[in-house]
Amino acid sequence: MSTETPTADTIGVGDYQYGFHYGTDDYVFRGKKGIDAQVVAQISEMKREPAWMRDYRLQSLETFFQKPMPNWGGDLSELDFQDIYYYVRASDRQEKSWDDLPEDIKKTYDRLGIPEAEKKYLAGVKAQYESEVVYGSLQEDLANKGVIFTDTDSALRDHPDLVREYFGTVIPSHDNKFAALNSAVWSGGSFIYIPKGVHIEFPLQAYFRINSENMGQFERTLIIVDEGASVHYVEGCTAPTYSTESLHSAVVEIIVKRNARCRYTTIQNWSSNVYNLVTKRAMAYGDALMEWVDGNLGSKLTMKYPAIYLMEPGARGETLSIAFAGKGQHQDAGAKMVHCAPHTSSRIISKSISKNGGRSSYRGLVKVQGDAHHCKSNVVCDALILDSESRSDTYPYIEVDQDNVAIEHEASVSKIAEEQLLYLMSRGLTEPEASAMIVTGFIEPLVKELPMEYAVEMNRLIELQMEGSVG
Amino acid sequence: MASVLTIRDLQVAVDEVPILRGVNLTIRQGEIHALMGPNGSGKSTLAYALVGHPRYEITGGSIEIDGTNINELDPCERARLGLFLAFQYPVTIPGVKVADFLRHAVTNIRNPNRKEGEGLIPMKDFRKELRSRMEELGMDTEFARRYLNEGFSGGEKKRMEILQLAMLQPKFAILDETDSGLDSDAVRVVSEGLQKLSGPQMGSLIITHHERLLEYNVPQFTHVMLAGKIVETGDAQLAHELHNHGYAQVRERHPNEAAEEELRLQKVPAAAE
Numbered sequence: 001m002s003t004e005t006p007t008a009d010t011i012g013v014g015d016y017q018y019g020f021h022y023g024t025d026d027y028v029f030r031g032k033k034g035i036d037a038q039v040v041a042q043i044s045e046m047k048r049e050p051a052w053m054r055d056y057r058l059q060s061l062e063t064f065f066q067k068p069m070p071n072w073g074g075d076l077s078e079l080d081f082q083d084i085y086y087y088v089r090a091s092d093r094q095e096k097s098w099d100d101l102p103e104d105i106k107k108t109y110d111r112l113g114i115p116e117a118e119k120k121y122l123a124g125v126k127a128q129y130e131s132e133v134v135y136g137s138l139q140e141d142l143a144n145k146g147v148i149f150t151d152t153d154s155a156l157r158d159h160p161d162l163v164r165e166y167f168g169t170v171i172p173s174h175d176n177k178f179a180a181l182n183s184a185v186w187s188g189g190s191f192i193y194i195p196k197g198v199h200i201e202f203p204l205q206a207y208f209r210i211n212s213e214n215m216g217q218f219e220r221t222l223i224i225v226d227e228g229a230s231v232h233y234v235e236g237c238t239a240p241t242y243s244t245e246s247l248h249s250a251v252v253e254i255i256v257k258r259n260a261r262c263r264y265t266t267i268q269n270w271s272s273n274v275y276n277l278v279t280k281r282a283m284a285y286g287d288a289l290m291e292w293v294d295g296n297l298g299s300k301l302t303m304k305y306p307a308i309y310l311m312e313p314g315a316r317g318e319t320l321s322i323a324f325a326g327k328g329q330h331q332d333a334g335a336k337m338v339h340c341a342p343h344t345s346s347r348i349i350s351k352s353i354s355k356n357g358g359r360s361s362y363r364g365l366v367k368v369q370g371d372a373h374h375c376k377s378n379v380v381c382d383a384l385i386l387d388s389e390s391r392s393d394t395y396p397y398i399e400v401d402q403d404n405v406a407i408e409h410e411a412s413v414s415k416i417a418e419e420q421l422l423y424l425m426s427r428g429l430t431e432p433e434a435s436a437m438i439v440t441g442f443i444e445p446l447v448k449e450l451p452m453e454y455a456v457e458m459n460r461l462i463e464l465q466m467e468g469s470v471g
Numbered sequence: 472m473a474s475v476l477t478i479r480d481l482q483v484a485v486d487e488v489p490i491l492r493g494v495n496l497t498i499r500q501g502e503i504h505a506l507m508g509p510n511g512s513g514k515s516t517l518a519y520a521l522v523g524h525p526r527y528e529i530t531g532g533s534i535e536i537d538g539t540n541i542n543e544l545d546p547c548e549r550a551r552l553g554l555f556l557a558f559q560y561p562v563t564i565p566g567v568k569v570a571d572f573l574r575h576a577v578t579n580i581r582n583p584n585r586k587e588g589e590g591l592i593p594m595k596d597f598r599k600e601l602r603s604r605m606e607e608l609g610m611d612t613e614f615a616r617r618y619l620n621e622g623f624s625g626g627e628k629k630r631m632e633i634l635q636l637a638m639l640q641p642k643f644a645i646l647d648e649t650d651s652g653l654d655s656d657a658v659r660v661v662s663e664g665l666q667k668l669s670g671p672q673m674g675s676l677i678i679t680h681h682e683r684l685l686e687y688n689v690p691q692f693t694h695v696m697l698a699g700k701i702v703e704t705g706d707a708q709l710a711h712e713l714h715n716h717g718y719a720q721v722r723e724r725h726p727n728e729a730a731e732e733e734l735r736l737q738k739v740p741a742a743a744e
Binding site: 418419420422426428429430434437438440443444445 | 522523524525526545546547549550551554555556558561562564565566567572575576577579580583618619635639
């Protein structure tokens with residue numbers, strides 16, 4: 001009879017190693033390592049960008065150099081900006097159909113299940129391989145409705161006025177050091193415009209992937225949901241395992257106009273050497289609804305706090321986040337809700353799991369500005385710690401300049417109880433199966449919000465991680 | 472050939488405090504045994520030790536199924552050999568649907584050599600079977616979609632234990648006070664449920680303070696436990712007597728164990744049971 005209490009080892013929780021990658025020798029272009037004005041100018045030139053974007057990049061680079069590194073959150077001391085490639089283009093041109101894709105890239109996508117996803121959703125797949133979008137399809141009826149769903153580089157070329165009107169308006173380049181970096185070297189990302197009153201019934205999806213050693217990925221996503229329109233955008237990532245550090249620093253800007261709705265779902269699954277430092281922010285106007293559904297499974301360090309600025313009365317914001325921190329991982333994630341107008345409401349639900357020495361932190365801000373009376377905010381954080389080496393912290397910040405508000409905050413930390421394991425095992429489940437089932441149940445309230453395919457994938461990933469049979 | 476569960480001179484300690492001091496008991500498939508005894512005598516300890524609760528350390532003796540010693544097996548392996556415990560306090564597993572849990576459990580029990588990650592039993596067959604078992608037990612099939620024991624009433628939890636018993640069809644079922652804390656209607660439902668499941672393929676060990684469960688499930692053997700030992704074994708009549716007269720006479724007949732019980736009550740809170 002086993003008399004040990006369960007630990008990460010006996011549960012069989014392995015290291016994070018969703019690793020697989022294919023050769024990178026055939027890349028068409030790869031700039032030099034490190035960052036300076038010449039590299040930034042070269043990126044802009046290769047993309048044949050208008051002068052204003054080139055200037056914007058160069059100005060942002062100055063800001064990047066001036067801004068100090070954050071001295072809070074995770075440990076960034078090993079991050080060396082001069083040891084990273086800032087632009088790699090995997091293929092010279094945009095492929096039109098799946099069959100035209102290079103074999104290498106297809107193999108990677110097969111493992112990600114892209115064709116399957118496309119069959120099922122058919123609402124348009126944008127797949128980003130390295131820094132360029134090389135494969136994408138867009139259903140005809142979306143185009144007929146006037147929806148624009150493309151990569152941001154193409155959008156800059158084909159819809160320059162629209163891009164110029166909104167680019168950098170939600171997250172200015174001086175917002176923080178990593179927003180400035182992205183503004184200087186951004187490449188790829190999705191651009192979505194949903195015209196007034198248009199509802200997209202299927203989730204729009206994009207797959208992102210880093211597949212070159214020491215390469216940073218700096219995608220730039222801009223979503224504009226016009227009045228009374230609605231969209232659900234889904235972004236998922238899987239990355240290969242590498243021995244040296246890699247940086248992912250995206251910027252996502254979303255504008256949700258009056259009476260519009262937007263849901264943005266991410267499952268972040270970078271390999272455990274990636275620094276994932278992302279700035280995501282949405283502005284929600286009168287009676288609009290913005291929802292972030294944010295799953296953080298991979299990376300070495302993630303610092304990500306999707307924000308919603310509630311700009312006009314009736315605006316609602318909701319963030320659901322799941323973090324899974326294994327060996328050597330730190331998930332510093334959370335949400336920000338800024339109530340700028342009266343009668344706005346927000347909700348944050350955060351669930352984190354720490355195992356095998358992993359660390360997860362909830363870091364959140366609820367801010368109510370002076371004239372934003374009759375605001376409501378509800379924050380719930382639950383942490384599950386699987387062993388004594390692992391750690392969970394909560395940093396809830398609340399700044400309220402107004403008396404007439406209702407703000408609630410609840411937090412709980414729990415461990416997998418011996419009784420739960422015994423109960424499930426006494427019904428024939430192995431210890432890893434029982435642990436996985438308990439963890440799956442813990443995140444179920446969030447997983448059920450994901451599109452079916454992602455929910456299945458998410459549960460499968462959790463199971464594999466708990467079984468320690470990945471690799 | 473009928474399987475047999477043999478408990479030989481079993482000694483069990485919890486946090487190094489000895490609770491069972493040499494229990495002998497043999498249960499064959501098809502037999503019904505009642506286990507009675509005052510609080511703290513070790514009945515639940517025996518139940519937990521049988522299914523392999525990690526906190527219940529076997530310090531001596533053996534548990535065998537058909538001659539194979541299972542002392543070192545974990546709860547999952549024991550379950551696959553056909554042991555089942557209906558918990559006195561069923562555990563809540565938030566976010567895990569009854570049907571998902573049971574499909575997994577049933578698959579593992581029926582294919583004991585299944586490797587992790589291999590397919591589960593077909594959804595269609597499973598659903599059909601689950602629905603008919605639930606109907607037999609008078610359960611609302613809606614329960615299959617609820618989270619395991621979350622927000623269940625006492626009676627619902629106990630019925631869920633019986634449903635699991637029905638689906639897993641163990642060779643040996645231990646029922647730890649499955650009738651406690653229930654109103655008389657619920658006791659009847661659970662008792663009838665168990666009665667339907669009993670048969671030549673199942674041996675049961677019914678731990679109970681009450682008589683109702685035994686009215687529906689008449690034991691061939693009644694065992695009385697006192698201070699960590701089985702001190703007497705009789706038939707259904709013994710259960711009836713204990714129910715009517717309590718344990719005073721048993722204590723008189725076994726002064727050594729009664730003294731040990733007295734000593735334990737001073738040292739160890741009843742929770743050690």
